[in-house]
Amino acid sequence: MARDRSVSSTSRRSFLSLSAAASAAVALRIVTEPMLARAAKHKLTHEGVMIDAKENPLGPCAAARDAVVAIAPQGGRYSDWLTDDLVKQIAQAEGLKPEYVRVYPGSSEPLHHSVAAFASPQRSYVTADPGYEAGMHAAEAVKARVVKVPLAKDYAHEVRAMLAAAPDAGVFYVCTPNNPTGTLTGHSDIELLVEKKPKGSIVLVDEAYIHFSEGTSVVDLVRADKDVLLLRTFSKIYGMAGLRCGAIFGRPDLLDKVENYGGWNAMPITALVAASASLKDTQLVPERKRINGAIRSSVFAWLDRNGYSFVPSQSNCFMLDTKRSAKEVIDAMASQNVHIGRIWPVWPTYARITVGTAQEMEQFQAALKKVMTGAVTSSVGPDRRDGKLRLDGLVIHTYECGSARSVLNSAAGGSPTGQPPGRRRYTV
Ligand code: PLP
Numbered sequence: 029m030a031r032d033r034s035v036s037s038t039s040r041r042s043f044l045s046l047s048a049a050a051s052a053a054v055a056l057r058i059v060t061e062p063m064l065a066r067a068a069k070h071k072l073t074h075e076g077v078m079i080d081a082k083e084n085p086l087g088p089c090a091a092a093r094d095a096v097v098a099i100a101p102q103g104g105r106y107s108d109w110l111t112d113d114l115v116k117q118i119a120q121a122e123g124l125k126p127e128y129v130r131v132y133p134g135s136s137e138p139l140h141h142s143v144a145a146f147a148s149p150q151r152s153y154v155t156a157d158p159g160y161e162a163g164m165h166a167a168e169a170v171k172a173r174v175v176k177v178p179l180a181k182d183y184a185h186e187v188r189a190m191l192a193a194a195p196d197a198g199v200f201y202v203c204t205p206n207n208p209t210g211t212l213t214g215h216s217d218i219e220l221l222v223e224k225k226p227k228g229s230i231v232l233v234d235e236a237y238i239h240f241s242e243g244t245s246v247v248d249l250v251r252a253d254k255d256v257l258l259l260r261t262f263s264k265i266y267g268m269a270g271l272r273c274g275a276i277f278g279r280p281d282l283l284d285k286v287e288n289y290g291g292w293n294a295m296p297i298t299a300l301v302a303a304s305a306s307l308k309d310t311q312l313v314p315e316r317k318r319i320n321g322a323i324r325s326s327v328f329a330w331l332d333r334n335g336y337s338f339v340p341s342q343s344n345c346f347m348l349d350t351k352r353s354a355k356e357v358i359d360a361m362a363s364q365n366v367h368i369g370r371i372w373p374v375w376p377t378y379a380r381i382t383v384g385t386a387q388e389m390e391q392f393q394a395a396l397k398k399v400m401t402g403a404v405t406s407s408v409g410p411d412r413r414d415g416k417l418r419l420d421g422l423v424i425h426t427y428e429c430g431s432a433r434s435v436l437n438s439a440a441g442g443s444p445t446g447q448p449p450g451r452r453r454y455t456v
Contacts, residue, residue: 056140056166056169056289056290057169059136059140059165060136060162061082061136061207062081062269064161065080065370075365076367077365077366077367077384077388077391077395078384079366079367079369079382079383079389080368080369080370080382081382082207082345082369084263084264084316086316086319088267088268088271088302089266089305089306089309089312091306091308092266092271092301092303092306092309093302094305096302099297100298102297103297103298106294107297108295110295110300110301111294111295111300114131114273114295114300114303115130115131118307122247123247123251124247124250127283128250128280130275130287131274131295132273132274132276132290132295133273133274133293133299134261134269134273135259135261135275135276136162137274138257138259138274138276138290139162139166139234139259140162140169140289140290141286141288141289142230142257142259142276142286143163143166143167143170143172143199143201144166144289145286145288145289146232147172149170149171149172149173150196150198151196151197151198151228152167152173152174152175152196152198153167153173153174153175153199153201154190154193154194154197154199154200155174155176155200156178156186156190156203156206157177157179157372158206158209158347158374158378159201159203159206159207160203160206160207160208160234163201164176173194175190179211182211183209183211183339184212184214185206185213185217187200187213187221191225196226197229198229199231199232200221200231202218202221202233204218204233204234204235204238204243205237205238205240205241205243205343207236207345208347208369208372208380210240210241210339210341210343211339211340211341211342212241212243212342214244215244218246219249222254222256229255230255231254231256232256232259233256233257233258233259235260236259236261236264237344238260239265239316240265240316240320240342241342241343246258250279253279255279256278257277257282257286258276259274259275259276260274260275260276261275262274262299265312265316265320266306268303268306271296271299271302272296273295273296273299323385323386324341324346324383326386327346327393328340330393331348336348336349336396337351339378344382344383345381345382345383346380346383347375347379347380347381348378349378350377350378350400352377353377354376354377355371357379357399357400358371360399360405361395361399364395364404366392366395366396368380368381368392369381369382
């Protein structure tokens with residue numbers, strides 16, 4: 029294990045230089061996809077068909093699994109040089125200098141920290157609607173105005189409307205392919221956003237699902253030193269959601285500001301070696317993209333044949349138009365052990381469906397047919413005492429259309445109510 033330990037990032041050397049703004053933001057709570065996906069469920073389960081949280085049923089590739097097993101005996105060490113090795117590997121693959129790349133245990137942390145670093149009570153957070161909600165929670169935590177702009181007719185981000193809606197913007201969040209619609213926003217639209225945005229703001233591009241799609245990455249804008257922060261994760265096509273590895277790319281001065289909000293923590297070495305092995309598997313991305321695309325097309329063909337409406341997607345999820353309260357459909361599906369995803373208040377008749385395995389999607393189709401033809405209904409709803417949703421003791425507040433009400437407790441207002449860890453209860 030005699031490795032060169034002298035390679036260390038600037039942030040690790042300068043970890044004591046925490047800014048005043050950063051120290052004020054330490055209460056930032058990280059909101060994740062599994063929290064959001066399972067927030068409104070009346071019963072938590074891991075059994076049945078789990079197509080609610082955009083997980084990849086294939087899991088880590090064989091080389092990643094082997095690497096995890098092989099590194100396990102060294103789990104007593106922090107092994108921070110493995111972080112540097114992965115940073116260099118990613119940087120080389122993306123044509124970036126290593127100082128433009130930082131890795132984290134998943135991309136949720138850099139997403140929240142980017143918002144906290146560049147949004148504020150004076151600088152708003154601008155996002156698409158429907159869009160991935162996590163950044164809105166971070167914006168609320170730092171008391172930034174949340175501006176939600178409806179997607180365009182083709183379900184891309186309406187970048188001109190986003191610019192017009194917030195001359196005071198600090199962060200424009202663009203998720204492409206978008207969660208939940210799986211639709212792309214073109215490179216030229218993002219370039220336009222970068223060109224026209226207010227001074228001092230950033231464009232935060234989330235490419236969590238880019239590998240499933242035909243989309244063009246904006247990594248070239250990072251290379252060109254633009255005010256762009258780019259998020260990637262190993263949770264999706266690489267199937268490592270439970271192993272936890274993600275990355276953020278950007279100019280080092282931008283990354284330093286992001287890191288002020290979360291500091292630098294050691295990475296799980298299992299995640300590092302699994303990510304590294306996954307990147308070396310050159311067949312992984314094309315093969316999994318093909319598998320996901322084939323299953324998705326087959327489901328879309330079935331939906332078409334049966335007269336159901338959906339938003340065509342380029343990702344591992346899509347929005348199904350249930351033509352009635354989507355909540356009723358979600359509950360009825362759950363009663364058949366098929367767990368589909370959540371609703372966005374702006375589209376109350378749509379439910380998000382993750383593309384699972386071919387077999388899972390057959391079960392989905394069979395269950396959906398029963399539910400849509402009225403053969404199965406569900407009277408069981410989520411626990412809504414006091415009009416609030418609850419998840420295992422966690423009180424959930426839902427966003428209202430067009431405003432920035434909190435879903436989950438944020439640093440802005442919530443308070444723990446003294447329950448043991450793991451069953452914490454927060455109220456807003
Ligand atoms: N960004 C988007 C759009 C997501 O959907 C998710 C998770 O589903 C994340 C980021 C964060 O994923 P992770 O923290 O697992 O990397």
